[in-house]
Amino acid sequence: MLQKQPFIRFVLLDSSESSSLLRFNIRRGTTVAAAAVGANDMRSRVGPLTGARFTQQSVIYSSVEPEPGSPLPESIASRVGVFVFSCGLDQYAIVEIYGIREEFIDIENPCGGMLITLTHPVIAAFIEYMISGIFVNRFGHPLESLEAAFVQIRP
Amino acid sequence: MAFVARPSAQLTYGMVDASGSRGTASFDIPYGTLAAVAIAAADVLRPLLAATTGCTILSQSITYSSVDNAPAAAAANSRVERKGVFTFLTAAGKTVQYSIPSFLFSLEKTSGAINEDWPVIQALVNGIVGADVIFCDSNGVDLTQYKGAREASRKTTRAQLPRDYYPDADLIP
Numbered sequence: 001m002l003q004k005q006p007f008i009r010f011v012l013l014d015s016s017e018s019s020s021l022l023r024f025n026i027r028r029g030t031t032v033a034a035a036a037v038g039a040n041d042m043r044s045r046v047g048p049l050t051g052a053r054f055t056q057q058s059v060i061y062s063s064v065e066p067e068p069g070s071p072l073p074e075s076i077a078s079r080v081g082v083f084v085f086s087c088g089l090d091q092y093a094i095v096e097i098y099g100i101r102e103e104f105i106d107i108e109n110p111c112g113g114m115l116i117t118l119t120h121p122v123i124a125a126f127i128e129y130m131i132s133g134i135f136v137n138r139f140g141h142p143l144e145s146l147e148a149a150f151v152q153i154r155p
Numbered sequence: 156m157a158f159v160a161r162p163s164a165q166l167t168y169g170m171v172d173a174s175g176s177r178g179t180a181s182f183d184i185p186y187g188t189l190a191a192v193a194i195a196a197a198d199v200l201r202p203l204l205a206a207t208t209g210c211t212i213l214s215q216s217i218t219y220s221s222v223d224n225a226p227a228a229a230a231a232n233s234r235v236e237r238k239g240v241f242t243f244l245t246a247a248g249k250t251v252q253y254s255i256p257s258f259l260f261s262l263e264k265t266s267g268a269i270n271e272d273w274p275v276i277q278a279l280v281n282g283i284v285g286a287d288v289i290f291c292d293s294n295g296v297d298l299t300q301y302k303g304a305r306e307a308s309r310k311t312t313r314a315q316l317p318r319d320y321y322p323d324a325d326l327i328p
Contacts, residue, residue, distance in 0.1 A: 001198070001215060005293050006190075012256050013229055018315035020235035020256035026289045032190050032219050038289040040158070045282045048275040051233030052257035053226050057158060061190050062216035070173075075209025077172035098170055098178030099210035122206045129203055134196050136183050140162030 001063035006030060008039045008059055012052035020052065026059075035059040075099045078154045081116055085130065085143040092147065093137035095130065105151050114151035123149070158221040160186045165218045166197050170210035180204060186219060193217045233257040236309045239269055242302040243283060245292045250302070253283075258306060269304035276304070 010022040039057045081100030085093045106115040131143050163183035239258030243251045280301045
């Protein structure tokens with residue numbers, strides 16, 4: 001992956017509730033904390049120039065694949081692998097993988113539907129990394145264990 | 156009114172399948188994770204993800220967002236289509252423009268140029284070309300020279316039309 005220039009993105013809202021984005025590239029290697037300081041400073045400088053209101057600011061680090069390979073011929077993005085993780089009491093996280101490979105679908109399960117073969121080494125390695133303590137749900141609770149894994153076909 | 160960090164930052168991979176259809180896979184990491192650590196984790200996860208999907212992974216991004224938990228109302232009659240366009244030059248001579256939405260009329264001259272006598276305009280310029288700022292162009296080159304600023308108007312998109320734009324059926328059948 002080729003790292004692109006990180007940037008700060010502001011979302012502004014006007015009196016008709018239309019939104020607009022404002023983007024500033026920042027130096028590579030800028031930490032999130034330093035970028036947040038820079039974003040707050042820039043917000044204080046742009047604020048007096050606009051009638052719109054800042055509603056959100058983001059610091060984004062992105063990368064692109066300079067020479068992407070070809071997708072598998074049979075790949076279908078609408079075939080989604082859905083992984084439901086438990087994050088403690090009454091807390092869950094849903095991870096969706098588009099174009100999950102057909103070889104991981106358990107078509108012989110007695111329950112109906114399409115489950116994902118959890119014993120396959122590729123799937124097991126993915127799940128193990130997901131619950132390694134790095135990842136959390138939207139509310140910041142760490143993923144602890146897998147609750148369910150199945151396939152959905154999206155329209 | 157205060158900007159509050161979301162509990163998690165989002166790690167997103169962009170993917171494409173054999174038909175050209177695109178999808179994304181999103182994961183959350185704690186907001187306090189250092190960017191370098193998050194990028195390293197993304198680099199570990201990417202081959203694991205690639206092994207599960209037939210799609211090709213085209214991109215990855217890590218987004219740390221904060222939101223205003225009680226935003227003030229926008230100024231009356233503010234329109235994001237009205238821009239204040241500020242032009243800068245980089246040390247390599249490249250032109251960089253920033254378009255500030257809903258730019259205030261009161262900061263413009265009658266010609267449509269931005270009135271640089273206003274301290275708030277000077278403050279913005281100094282915040283971008285100063286020696287110790289973090290801002291740069293898309294190649295990482297510092298912005299070193301202010302070239303000028305003017306008003307510009309963008310086309311109103313369908314999504315930006317007023318919600319009460321359509322006629323009142325009681326008044327106009």
